[in-house]
Amino acid sequence: MLVLGIESSCDETGLALYDTARGLLAHAVHTQVAMHADYGGVVPELASRDHIRRLIPLLESVLTQADVVKTGIDAIAYTAGPGLAGALLVGASFAEALAVALGVPALPVHHLEGHLLSPLLAADPPEFPFIALLVSGGHTQLMHVAGVGRYELLGESVDDAAGEAFDKTAKLLGLGYPGGPALAALAEQGRAGRYRLPRPMLHSGDLAFSFSGLKTAALTVVRNNELSATDKADLAAEFQEAVTEVLAAKSVSACRQRRLLALVVAGGVGANRRLRQRLDAEMAQLGGRVFYPEFELCTDNGAMIAFCGAQRLLQGAVPAGRDGAFAIRPRWPLDQFS
Ligand code: KG4
Numbered sequence: 001m002l003v004l005g006i007e008s009s010c011d012e013t014g015l016a017l018y019d020t021a022r023g024l025l026a027h028a029v030h031t032q033v034a035m036h037a038d039y040g041g042v043v044p045e046l047a048s049r050d051h052i053r054r055l056i057p058l059l060e061s062v063l064t065q066a067d068v069v070k071t072g073i074d075a076i077a078y079t080a081g082p083g084l085a086g087a088l089l090v091g092a093s094f095a096e097a098l099a100v101a102l103g104v105p106a107l108p109v110h111h112l113e114g115h116l117l118s119p120l121l122a123a124d125p126p127e128f129p130f131i132a133l134l135v136s137g138g139h140t141q142l143m144h145v146a147g148v149g150r151y152e153l154l155g156e157s158v159d160d161a162a163g164e165a166f167d168k169t170a171k172l173l174g175l176g177y178p179g180g181p182a183l184a185a186l187a188e189q190g191r192a193g194r195y196r197l198p199r200p201m202l203h204s205g206d207l208a209f210s211f212s213g214l215k216t217a218a219l220t221v222v223r224n225n226e227l228s229a230t231d232k233a234d235l236a237a238e239f240q241e242a243v244t245e246v247l248a249a250k251s252v253s254a255c256r257q258r259r260l261l262a263l264v265v266a267g268g269v270g271a272n273r274r275l276r277q278r279l280d281a282e283m284a285q286l287g288g289r290v291f292y293p294e295f296e297l298c299t300d301n302g303a304m305i306a307f308c309g310a311q312r313l314l315q316g317a318v319p320a321g322r323d324g325a326f327a328i329r330p331r332w333p334l335d336q337f338s
């Protein structure tokens with residue numbers, strides 16, 4: 001079964017072709033980073049318009065890469081939420097229209113489920129059950145994953161997501177959008193420990209997170225000091241230490257509590273090198289292992305959506321009827337995740 005995946009929930013347009021027998025055949029992503037950079041963040045209307053421009057060329061590109069024709073597509077999976085309403089609508093209407101034209105089913109996919117399953121696309125995938133740390137721009141969650149569609153939320157951020165905290169703190173330090181990678185790069189030049197930032201909820205005894213206080217603590221340092229370039233790098237390093245220490249500690253706790261030795265990390269912050277170092281070291285101490293998606297599949301992409309849709313269809317998911325009606329879910333609640 002050949003599944004076309006379409007991702008357009010935020011500032012990346014991603015398309016991919018996944019074949020249930022042959023694996024990932026092609027994927028292509030267009031990132032809008034350069035377009036939004038002038039505004040310091042994602043402008044939703046510009047995002048939607050750009051998705052419209054990119055979808056057809058990207059479709060052509062994956063078909064060429066995979067050396068298949070449109071009529072070879074058996075099903076279409078698309079991100080139906082959560083995300084920006086306009087951006088989701090573009091991908092959803094494109095997917096649904098193409099599905100009608102080709103006479104194939106279209107399946108709405110939860111963006112976070114896509115991230116969650118993305119490490120299964122790696123050369124050496126984990127086996128169920130595992131603990132998943134989902135760290136994207138909008139979510140920070142620990143899940144117990146027993147199988148496709150069998151997810152139990154163990155803990156999440158009570159306020160800002162880790163990625164959001166990275167982005168906001170980057171802004172405070174005068175770094176551009178997207179802030180996370182920029183802050184991480186600056187942190188590599190700095191020395192942690194010179195400034196002392198809190199480790200929020202490190203000892204809370206549960207698996208919840210909180211990152212908005214950390215951002216405020218960084219703001220206080222910025223306000224009260226005239227920071228040199230070196231000072232900024234040191235503050236960035238300390239911030240990264242604080243976030244990654246809490247993420248790693250709670251991920252390991254989740255594994256201990258559930259007596260599992262496999263930890264999966266997904267979402268954009270999963271690209272953070274310091275986070276990976278810490279998780280690898282701490283899970284090794286436990287006798288366990290960390291599984292990551294292929295590097296290029298850490299951030300938003302169509303491959304994870306195609307793969308997730310394929311797994312769902314293999315499980316017997318029934319796409320909605322072909323009456324032309326569909327819905328996007330910008331705030332898709334987690335309890336309806338499975
Ligand atoms: O999963 P993703 O691509 O999009 C969402 O679904 O949100 O995650 C984007 C988030 C942003 O907040 C970005 O700043 C963060 O991931 N990010 C990073 C790094 N690369 C991306 N944060 C820290 N270090 C990185 N290297």
Ligand code: ZN
Binds near residue numbers: 267268
């Ligand atoms: Zn994402």
